Amino acid sequence: MKPALVVLGWAGWNAVLMLVMIPYRENALFIGMYALAVSATAAAAGVVWLYRRSRRAEGPVRMAANSLSAGFLAVAVILAGSSVLFGQWLTGIAFYFAVAALLHVRRERVPAGALPGPTAVPTEPGVRDQRGVLPKAAKAAATAGLLTRALRTLTGRRKGAGR
Amino acid sequence: MTAELAVAEERELPRDRSLRSWLGTTDHKRIALLITAVALLLLFVAGALALTMRLQLAQPDQEFVTNDGYNQLFTIHGSAMIYLVVTPLALAYGLYLVPLQVGAPNVAAPRTTMLGFWLYLFGSVAIFSGFLTSGGAAKEGWTAYTPLSTSEYSPGMGTDLWVLGTFVTTVGMILVGGTVLWTALLKRARGMTMLRMPVFSWSVVATNLMVIAAFPSLLFALGLIAVGRMTPGLFDSNLYNIGYQHLFWFFAHPVVYVMFFPFVGAVAEVLATFAQRRFFGYTITVLSLLAFAGLSMSVWGHHMFTTGLVSDDYYSLTSILLIVPAGIEYFAFLGTIIGARLRFQLPMLFALAFILQFLVGGITGIMVASPVLDYQMHDSYFVVGHFHYTLVAGSLFGLFAGLYFWFPKATGVMLGRGLGHAHFWLMMVGTNVTFLPMFWLGIAGMPRRVASYLPTDGFSTFNLIASIGAGILGLGMLAFAVNVVRSLTKRKERAAPDNPWRAHTLEWATSSPPPPLNFDDKHPIPPIRSYAPLLDLRREREP
Numbered sequence: 015m016k017p018a019l020v021v022l023g024w025a026g027w028n029a030v031l032m033l034v035m036i037p038y039r040e041n042a043l044f045i046g047m048y049a050l051a052v053s054a055t056a057a058a059a060g061v062v063w064l065y066r067r068s069r070r071a072e073g074p075v076r077m078a079a080n081s082l083s084a085g086f087l088a089v090a091v092i093l094a095g096s097s098v099l100f101g102q103w104l105t106g107i108a109f110y111f112a113v114a115a116l117l118h119v120r121r122e123r124v125p126a127g128a129l130p131g132p133t134a135v136p137t138e139p140g141v142r143d144q145r146g147v148l149p150k151a152a153k154a155a156a157t158a159g160l161l162t163r164a165l166r167t168l169t170g171r172r173k174g175a176g177r
Numbered sequence: 178m179t180a181e182l183a184v185a186e187e188r189e190l191p192r193d194r195s196l197r198s199w200l201g202t203t204d205h206k207r208i209a210l211l212i213t214a215v216a217l218l219l220l221f222v223a224g225a226l227a228l229t230m231r232l233q234l235a236q237p238d239q240e241f242v243t244n245d246g247y248n249q250l251f252t253i254h255g256s257a258m259i260y261l262v263v264t265p266l267a268l269a270y271g272l273y274l275v276p277l278q279v280g281a282p283n284v285a286a287p288r289t290t291m292l293g294f295w296l297y298l299f300g301s302v303a304i305f306s307g308f309l310t311s312g313g314a315a316k317e318g319w320t321a322y323t324p325l326s327t328s329e330y331s332p333g334m335g336t337d338l339w340v341l342g343t344f345v346t347t348v349g350m351i352l353v354g355g356t357v358l359w360t361a362l363l364k365r366a367r368g369m370t371m372l373r374m375p376v377f378s379w380s381v382v383a384t385n386l387m388v389i390a391a392f393p394s395l396l397f398a399l400g401l402i403a404v405g406r407m408t409p410g411l412f413d414s415n416l417y418n419i420g421y422q423h424l425f426w427f428f429a430h431p432v433v434y435v436m437f438f439p440f441v442g443a444v445a446e447v448l449a450t451f452a453q454r455r456f457f458g459y460t461i462t463v464l465s466l467l468a469f470a471g472l473s474m475s476v477w478g479h480h481m482f483t484t485g486l487v488s489d490d491y492y493s494l495t496s497i498l499l500i501v502p503a504g505i506e507y508f509a510f511l512g513t514i515i516g517a518r519l520r521f522q523l524p525m526l527f528a529l530a531f532i533l534q535f536l537v538g539g540i541t542g543i544m545v546a547s548p549v550l551d552y553q554m555h556d557s558y559f560v561v562g563h564f565h566y567t568l569v570a571g572s573l574f575g576l577f578a579g580l581y582f583w584f585p586k587a588t589g590v591m592l593g594r595g596l597g598h599a600h601f602w603l604m605m606v607g608t609n610v611t612f613l614p615m616f617w618l619g620i621a622g623m624p625r626r627v628a629s630y631l632p633t634d635g636f637s638t639f640n641l642i643a644s645i646g647a648g649i650l651g652l653g654m655l656a657f658a659v660n661v662v663r664s665l666t667k668r669k670e671r672a673a674p675d676n677p678w679r680a681h682t683l684e685w686a687t688s689s690p691p692p693p694l695n696f697d698d699k700h701p702i703p704p705i706r707s708y709a710p711l712l713d714l715r716r717e718r719e720p
Binding site: 015016017018020021023024027028031032034035038039040041043044047048051052054055058062065066077078079080081082083084085087088089091092095096098099119122129130131133134135 | 200201202203280281282283287288289291292294295296298299300303334337338341344345348362363366370371372382383386389390391393394403420423424427467468470471472474475478486487488490491495692693694695696697698700701702
């Protein structure tokens, strides 16, 4: 089972549920709202797929040893939000925290390939579903067989029909 | 493999316990523990608000709190429990356990996750700081329906702070959920294929799919309130009012599932461990979790039946369809425990109570998903009883099943059994005595969100029983708090081994508590051949 397929499958299942709304005559505006969420999930599936395809997924894990920049950024966000209630002067202070976050963020990362501590976890994931060729071939053959049978049932005439 | 890794020499290694190391941490376990600590603290605060409400309602015609004060109490109680306690706790469980269960050294993008924590913390402060303003805290309910939440009907800064705090907290939760989902999908160890992830990790995947699909809708809804508060007259058009409800419930129904899915996963792990066997029906349970999560996205309109402006047929159909995946999960639970040699340790007691009580919440949910019944029950105490059976009798029991189960792993300390049993039984009795009478109150016609009632209304007896139950529930929570403090202060006496329960998943292969990057030379990742690698290993060694 591929991770992108899990996300895409889930988006697909939601798309089916969304489409069922149409015969029930739900307001188009709210079907559209559901469609937006389905599209966002499908886009997430695309990002997962692209990431897996890219070389980044194969490369070593790159980690930060510190996260103070996140704290600074969060203070900037809450101050900027509060400025709507308590006055625009707060955005000035928020700006300094945003700058502090920016200055701090680069210093937090350890060099690529280095880790902030020892670990026995292989850090070059490269996870692949470990399945042989045979089950895949069997699954493909079974699907093809089912599809052919379904197609025949739909297009062909029933036994005895039309006599 | 370890030899291949260059370790940054100047970096401080493990066990730095300073405050600075906690506040600037990039360790997923510490971030999860920070979220858990804040959420548990707020659980007690929001619980105290609930007890105050139950005191007010214990007798008819009481004036223990004012009407305005009561509105603030139920608004902040509901908001805190949903936005600041159960949702963050559910996501924090995933944040702590998923990297361990999939064999990753850390969560993906730990600084983004930490940003999520900070936003959650500041959002919580903003919501509660409403009590310090002259007009008091927000008072329009956790749903903040328009036009009630506009500046015309809810003036004052309390609601503004509520909107800001909820917005910021929700962004934080999206960041936490997104990074955990990324970890489960893309940071798994070698050999840990998708279909070898434990049921708990799958429940977190389904949870976080809902987070990324549904939570942004709340941001739009809150944005709409903010614009409405600055633009008087915006909500004169009913399109905006109904539109707000759609946006809100598109978030608010899935959030209920976000608040119990990880605990369904936790209960699955507890049952398999204490039944001493593999979890029954793994693949079908995984599929049903995903189907369940998908269905939960499509049922939001059942909260709006009484507006008369939604398709009753569609939403009742999808709501009733929820029985199918829920039934599959219950079947898998029963399949796991039937005929097994069960060990009735504390996590197992909470898990079994979860199964029984959540059923009441689920079945009453199906009842109110029927438009005919919903028109009668809407906004009555029946609904209050229903969702408390889901979130307290269900989620909270699942949460405690997981907490007693993984506490030794996270802290290296076993929780006390005596106080644990006191906690369980008081909570079990308290929960049912509090929330069961609410069904009868609802059927008798007591509306929710009322600060008082008359002696002639016929609500007195059941309200008194419910208030006594709330007191018992409060005592149970007190026993839990004392147990945690006592256990943590007696670390040496109660030291936990690496795998005290003989559990099956990867997190039990490492030390208690785990090292900063989860596995080290003393605790390497064992071979992964199924979703229960430690059980496989044990069966190889002890055929």
